[in-house]
Amino acid sequence: MFDIIIMIFTGVGALFALLAGIGGLKMPDTFLRISVTTKAATLGSGFSLVAAAMYFNTISVNTRVIVIVLFIILTAPVSGHLISRAAYRSGNKLWKGTKMDDLEGKYDDETGKLS
């Protein structure tokens, strides 16, 4: 019974990892790539880790899995925001289909503060 649940969870995790790989390769823009990869990778590794917790089913493994999942969920948005801010300030071009750019001209080039 547990084997089938572990198969489903690892399958969903591998599918999300594959979607992150394809999205990172096919998306036309740095910011769209960041958007795809952070979300999909978080879910993919989270599902795999939950499958490992079901397989071992001891307290030590469960606490480790909870720690890793919480750490990934907390740090993925922060690192995505940091990378996209650095990419925007270094002058990466937006995709030509992007309709509006709210940050245009709002960053001070010298200090990096928002005006």
Added chain:
Amino acid sequence: MSLYSYLYFIILPVLAISVILTFIRFIKGPSVSDRVVSLDLVITICISIITVFSIITNQSIFLDIAIMLGLIAFLSTVGFTYYFDKQDKDV
């Protein structure tokens, strides 16, 4: 189909293919930020690979390495952006 052969012949190749796709983006990437994003994604997929491998070999000690890799991924991204903001614009 047993759990062992399912993990070994379906899940691990799919994860390896996604690592290869991410590495293609790492080689092609037009800017430095693309390369950092793809390396971050490689480390996150490696956490999945380590987890599946610990199920296959029935050794839960491998999950400690996953904790270490998660820490290193976050710290490397923060360090990169810190020095990327501080660099000289004229160079």
